[in-house]
Amino acid sequence: MALAGAAVKEGRGRTALVLALACLAAAAWLVPYAWMVLTSFKTLPEIVADPTAPLPKHFDTGAYHEVFATIPVGRYMAVTTVMAVAIAAAQILLALPAGYALAKLRFVGHRFAFGIVVACLLVPAQATFVPVFLFFAHVRLVDTMTALVLPFAASALGTFLVRQALLGVPDEIIEAARMDGASEWTIVYRVLAPLLKPTLVSLFLVSFVFHYNDYFWPLVMTTGDSVRTLPLGVALLREQGTGVRWHIVMAGNVVLSLPVLALFAVAQQHLVRAVRARS
Amino acid sequence: MLGPTIALLVGFFVVPIGVAAYESLFSWDLLTPPRYVGGANYAALAAHGQLLNIALRTLGYSVLVVAGTMTLGLALALLLDRPGRLYAFVRACVFSAYVVSWVAVALLWMWLLDGNGGIVGRLLHVLGAPPIAILGDPRWALPALAVVGVWKLTGYAMIIFLAGLQAVPRSLLEAAALDGAGAWNRFRHVTMPLLAPTAAFVATTSLVTSFQAFDVVRIMTQGGPARSTELFVYAIYEQIFLDLSVGRASALTVVFFVMLLAVAGLQLRAWRLRGQP
Amino acid sequence: MSRLARRDLLRASLAGLVVPSVACRQRARPEMRDGRVVVTFWYAYGDLTRKVLLDLVAQYNASQARVVVDAVHQGDYYECLAKLRTAMAAGAAPTLSHVVCEVVPYLARAGMLEPLDAYEGARAIPFVPALAQGGAFEGGDHEPLVAIPFNRSTPIAFANAHALQEAGVRPPRTWDELESAARTLTRRSPSGEVRWGFEVPISWWYWVAMVGQAGGHLVENGGRVTLGGEAGEKAIRFWQRLVREDQVMRPPPGRDYQAWQSSNESFLQERIAMMWSSTAFVRYLENNARFPVLAAPLPADVRASVPTGGTMFVLMRAAPDAEKQAAWDFVRWMCEPEQTIAWSTRTGYMPVTRPAVQRLIERGWYASHPNDRVAYDQLGDVAPWPWAPDLFRVERDIVEPRLEEAVLTRRDAHELMDEARAEAQRPA
Numbered sequence: 001m002a003l004a005g006a007a008v009k010e011g012r013g014r015t016a017l018v019l020a021l022a023c024l025a026a027a028a029w030l031v032p033y034a035w036m037v038l039t040s041f042k043t044l045p046e047i048v049a050d051p052t053a054p055l056p057k058h059f060d061t062g063a064y065h066e067v068f069a070t071i072p073v074g075r076y077m078a079v080t081t082v083m084a085v086a087i088a089a090a091q092i093l094l095a096l097p098a099g100y101a102l103a104k105l106r107f108v109g110h111r112f113a114f115g116i117v118v119a120c121l122l123v124p125a126q127a128t129f130v131p132v133f134l135f136f137a138h139v140r141l142v143d144t145m146t147a148l149v150l151p152f153a154a155s156a157l158g159t160f161l162v163r164q165a166l167l168g169v170p171d172e173i174i175e176a177a178r179m180d181g182a183s184e185w186t187i188v189y190r191v192l193a194p195l196l197k198p199t200l201v202s203l204f205l206v207s208f209v210f211h212y213n214d215y216f217w218p219l220v221m222t223t224g225d226s227v228r229t230l231p232l233g234v235a236l237l238r239e240q241g242t243g244v245r246w247h248i249v250m251a252g253n254v255v256l257s258l259p260v261l262a263l264f265a266v267a268q269q270h271l272v273r274a275v276r277a278r279s
Numbered sequence: 280m281l282g283p284t285i286a287l288l289v290g291f292f293v294v295p296i297g298v299a300a301y302e303s304l305f306s307w308d309l310l311t312p313p314r315y316v317g318g319a320n321y322a323a324l325a326a327h328g329q330l331l332n333i334a335l336r337t338l339g340y341s342v343l344v345v346a347g348t349m350t351l352g353l354a355l356a357l358l359l360d361r362p363g364r365l366y367a368f369v370r371a372c373v374f375s376a377y378v379v380s381w382v383a384v385a386l387l388w389m390w391l392l393d394g395n396g397g398i399v400g401r402l403l404h405v406l407g408a409p410p411i412a413i414l415g416d417p418r419w420a421l422p423a424l425a426v427v428g429v430w431k432l433t434g435y436a437m438i439i440f441l442a443g444l445q446a447v448p449r450s451l452l453e454a455a456a457l458d459g460a461g462a463w464n465r466f467r468h469v470t471m472p473l474l475a476p477t478a479a480f481v482a483t484t485s486l487v488t489s490f491q492a493f494d495v496v497r498i499m500t501q502g503g504p505a506r507s508t509e510l511f512v513y514a515i516y517e518q519i520f521l522d523l524s525v526g527r528a529s530a531l532t533v534v535f536f537v538m539l540l541a542v543a544g545l546q547l548r549a550w551r552l553r554g555q556p
Numbered sequence: 557m558s559r560l561a562r563r564d565l566l567r568a569s570l571a572g573l574v575v576p577s578v579a580c581r582q583r584a585r586p587e588m589r590d591g592r593v594v595v596t597f598w599y600a601y602g603d604l605t606r607k608v609l610l611d612l613v614a615q616y617n618a619s620q621a622r623v624v625v626d627a628v629h630q631g632d633y634y635e636c637l638a639k640l641r642t643a644m645a646a647g648a649a650p651t652l653s654h655v656v657c658e659v660v661p662y663l664a665r666a667g668m669l670e671p672l673d674a675y676e677g678a679r680a681i682p683f684v685p686a687l688a689q690g691g692a693f694e695g696g697d698h699e700p701l702v703a704i705p706f707n708r709s710t711p712i713a714f715a716n717a718h719a720l721q722e723a724g725v726r727p728p729r730t731w732d733e734l735e736s737a738a739r740t741l742t743r744r745s746p747s748g749e750v751r752w753g754f755e756v757p758i759s760w761w762y763w764v765a766m767v768g769q770a771g772g773h774l775v776e777n778g779g780r781v782t783l784g785g786e787a788g789e790k791a792i793r794f795w796q797r798l799v800r801e802d803q804v805m806r807p808p809p810g811r812d813y814q815a816w817q818s819s820n821e822s823f824l825q826e827r828i829a830m831m832w833s834s835t836a837f838v839r840y841l842e843n844n845a846r847f848p849v850l851a852a853p854l855p856a857d858v859r860a861s862v863p864t865g866g867t868m869f870v871l872m873r874a875a876p877d878a879e880k881q882a883a884w885d886f887v888r889w890m891c892e893p894e895q896t897i898a899w900s901t902r903t904g905y906m907p908v909t910r911p912a913v914q915r916l917i918e919r920g921w922y923a924s925h926p927n928d929r930v931a932y933d934q935l936g937d938v939a940p941w942p943w944a945p946d947l948f949r950v951e952r953d954i955v956e957p958r959l960e961e962a963v964l965t966r967r968d969a970h971e972l973m974d975e976a977r978a979e980a981q982r983p984a
Binding site (some may be wrong): 018019021022023025026028029030032033035036039047051052094095097098100101102105113116117119120122123124126127128129130131132133134135150151153154156159184188209212213214215216219220231232234235238246249250252253256257260261264265268271272275276 | 280281283284285286287288289291292293294295296298299302355358359361365366368369371372373374375376377378379380381382383386387388389390391393395396397398401430435438439442487491493494497498512515516519520525528529532535536539540543
C-alpha cells in the first residue's frame with residue numbers, strides 16, 4: 001500500500017504517541033469483544049453476584065450448551081447461509097447481463113432503464129417492506145425462502161458497479177467474440193465475467209455478509225420457525241422475560257459473530273476493496 | 280438481458296412506494312376490510328407532534344452518528360495510515376465492527392450499557408458520574424444508540440478516508456513540505472481540499488444508512504423509554520406489526536421516503552458546491 | 557421460473573396487492589406426520605417456563621399416538637401476538653397459541669378464535685372461577701367460550717426477607733405503609749450506590765391493580781372508558797411521588813418485559829428491597845436468590861384489588877378441523893390435575909382447576925411453599941377485565957406510553973389521563 005501521510009520523518013516522541021493512540025483505538029474495539037467472550041463463559045450465580053468481575057471463576061461452557069439447546073443453531077445457520085448464498089449468486093447472475101446491456105448495448109429506453117437502476121439505489125428495503133409483505137401474504141409466500149430471496153435477487157448496486165467496470169472494457173473484445181459467432185449470453189458469461197472476477201468476488205462477499213447479517217427483512221418476512229435465520233434466533237435469546245441471562249445471550253452472540261469474523265479474517269482484502277469500490 | 284433485473288427492481292422497489300402512498304389513505308388492520316379515510320392517517324400522525332418528533336429524532340440520531348463516524352474515521356485514517364503489521368491489525372479491528380451483524384453489536388452494547396451489570400456503567404461510576412441506567416433514561420438513550428452506531432460504522436468511514444488519503448499525490452505533499460509547511464498546514468491546505476469529495480461521499484452514505492436505523496432500536500430499546508428512541512423505521516414497524524395499522528404505517532413510509540430523498544439530495548448538493556476547487 | 561412467467565406472476569399479484577383480501581381462509585387439510593395430526597403451537601416463554609412447557613409437551617407427545625404437538629418459540633407475549641396477527645392475515649397461522657386476557661375480546665370479535673362450547677368436555681372442566689373466561693371477564697360467561705386458562709397469575713409483592721428484618725419492617729398492607737416502608741428501606745451509600753426500597757415495572761398490569769385498589773374501574777357501566785377516573789390519576793401520582801419526591805423507587809429500564817426482567821435482576825442482586833412482580837417468578841426468584849424471598853399480597857388503598865394475568869389458550873378458527881380437535885385434546889390434557897399441578901409447582905403460576913388446588917393442599921404443598929399460596933389467596937380480590945374489544949388498543953397505544961411519560965418526565969397526571977380518556981373514547 002502506498003502511503004502518503006508519513007512522507008516526512010517524524011521524531012521518536014511522535015511515534016510513541018501514535019503508537020499509544022493506536023493501541024487505544026484497538027482497545028476501544030477489542031475490549032467489547034473480549035468482554036462478550038468472557039461473559040459467555042460465566043455462570044448465572046457469578047453474574048448475579050458480581051457482573052463486572054473481569055474473569056470468570058472457571059471457564060464454564062454451560063451458556064453454550066444452553067444456546068444450542070434453546071435454538072437449533074445448525075439449522076438456522078444452514079438456512080441463513082443458503083439464503084445469503086442464493087441472494088449473492090442471483091445478484092451476480094442478473095447484474096452481469098444487466099450491466100452489460102447498460103454499458104455496451106444501445107437500445108430504446110436505455111437512459112430510462114439506467115435511471116431506474118440509479119433511482120433504486122436510493123430506496124431502502126425499510127421503505128418497501130409494508131407493501132411487499134402484503135404482497136407475499138396475498139400469494140401465501142410469507143415464511144418461505146422465496147420471500148427472503150426474491151426481493152433482493154436484483155441488485156441496483158451490483159448492476160451499477162458491473163456497468164462501471166464494463167465501461168472500462170474495450171469494445172474490441174466484444175466485437176471479436178461476436179465475429180467468432182458467440183451469442184450475447186456467451187459473451188456476458190464466458191468472455192466478460194472472467195475479466196470482472198475481482199469485482200464479482202467482492203460483490204459476492206459483500207452481498208453475502210450483508211444478507212447473512214440481515215435482521216430486518218427476515219424479521220418482517222417470517223412468522224414461524226421454518227426459515228428463521230440465525231440473527232433472529234440469537235435476538236430471541238434476549239426476549240426471555242425472567243431475568244439475568246447475559247451469559248447465554250453473549251454465548252449466542254459469539255456463535256453468531258464467529259463465522260462472519262472468520263470470513264473477514266480470510267477475505268479481508270476483498271471486503272475492503274468492495275467497500276471502496278462504491279466510492 | 281435487462282428484463283429480469285428491471286422487472287424485479289421495479290416490482291420490489293418502485294411499485295411498493297406507490298402502493299404505500301395508496302394504502303396510506305386507508306385504515307386497515309389486516310383482519311377486517313379496509314376503510315377509506317383520506318388524509319386522516321397523516322393528520323393523526325401529525326397530532327401531538329408525533330410525526331415531527333419522529334423526524335427530529337431520526338435526524339438528530341443521524342447527525343450524531345455521521346458527525347461521530349466522520350471525525351473518528353478521519354482521525355483513525357490519519358493515525359493508522361502507516362506500514363506495519365501492528366497498524367494493519369488495528370485497522371482490521373476497527374473495521375471488523377462494520378462486518379458483524381447489527382444484532383451482535385446491539386446485544387453486546389445492551390450488555391455493556393446495562394444498568395445493573397454493565398461495565399460502561401461501572402466505568403462511569405469510577406469516573407465520578409451519578410449512577411443512571413443509560414438505556415432507561417429518556418435523555419441518554421438516543422445518544423447511547425448513536426454511540427453504538429458510531430462504534431459500528433467508524434470502520435467504514437476510516438476505510439474510505441484511507442483510500443482518499445492514498446489518492447493524495449505525494450508530490451504535492453513533498454512540495455508543501457519543502458516550502459516549509461508543517462504537518463498541520465500540509466493537512467489543511469493540501470490534504471483536506473482533496474479529501475472533500477471523499478468526505479462528501481462518506482457523509483452522504485452514513486447519513487442515509489443512519490436514517491434507516493432499525494435493528495439497534497428494536498433490540499436495545501424498542502422505541503422507549505417514553506418514545507425517546509422511536510426512529511422512523513421502527514415507528515413504521517410498530518405501526519404495522521404491533522398496532523396492526525397498515526394505513527398509518529404506509530403514511531409513515533411515504534413521509535420517510537420523501538425525507539430520505541430530500542436528505543440525500545440536499546446533502547449531495549451542499550457538498551458538491553463546497554467541493555468545487 | 558422463466559422471465560415471462562415471473563413477470564406475469566408479478567403483474568397478476570400487483571392487482572391482488574391493491575385489492576385487499578380478508579384473511580379468514582381456512583386451510584383444508586390437516587398436517588400429518590407419521591400418521592399423527594400435527595398441532596403447531598406458538599408459545600412465548602423463555603428460560604425456566606419454557607423448559608417446563610417443553611417437558612410437558614414431550615410428555616404429551618409420548619403418551620399417545622394420535623397427535624404430535626410442535627411447539628415453536630416466538631419471543632415474548634407481545635412479539636408472539638404480533639406474529640400471530642400477521643400470520644393470520646397471511647394465512648399462515650398456527651393451530652394453537654396463547655394470548656393475554658386483554659386481547660381475547662378483540663380477537664374474538666375479529667372472528668379469529670374457534671368457539672369451544674361444542675368441544676367435548678369444554679364446559680365441564682372444573683376451573684377455578686376467577687381464572688376461567690367467565691370469571692376473568694365481566695360478562696365472560698355470556699360470550700362464546702374461546703379461551704381456556706393456561707398460565708394464570710396475579711401480581712404479588714416480593715421482599716428481601718433479610719432486608720426487612722434488618723430494618724424492622726413488615727410487608728406493607730396499605731399504600732401508606734408501602735411508602736413509609738420504602739423510605740425506611742432505601743439506603744444510600746457514600747460512594748453514590750443506592751439500595752432502592754421499592755421497584756415496580758411501569759406497566760399497565762400494575763397500574764390496573766392500583767386503579768382497582770384506589771376504588772376505580774377501567775370501564776364504567778354503559779361501556780364508557782373512564783380509565784379509573786380519579787383513581788387512575790391517583791395511581792400515577794403515587795408512582796410519581798415514589799420516584800421523584802421520595803426517591804425510593806427507580807423506574808426499571810427497558811420496555812415491556814425487559815423492564816420485568818430488569819426488576820428481577822435488580823432484586824436478585826439485592827439492589828432493591830421490595831418489588832411488585834408476577835407470581836410466575838416465584839420459583840425462579842426462590843431458586844436464584846441468595847436470601848430468603850418473601851411473597852405477600854399487594855397492598856390496599858381504599859380496597860384490595862388485583863387483575864389476573866398470564867395467558868389463555870386459544871385455537872385458531874382458520875385451522876383444519878382435525879387439527880383443532882387434536883389441539884383441543886392437548887389443551888384438555890394440560891388442564892388435568894396432574895399436569896396443571898406440575899406446571900404450577902415448577903413455576904409459580906396458579907393451578908387452574910379446583911381439584912388441582914385441593915390436591916396441592918392435601919399434599920401439604922402450600923404449607924411448605926407459602927409463597928405459592930399468596931396469589932391464590934388474592935383471588936378473592938380479583939377485578940375482572942371488561943369484555944371490551946378495544947381493551948388491548950387502550951392498553952398498548954393509549955395508556956402504556958403515557959405511564960412511561962408520567963414517571964420519566966414531568967408531565968401532570970391529570971393532563972395525561974384526560975388525553976388518554978379522550979383518545980380512548982374516540983373510535984379506532
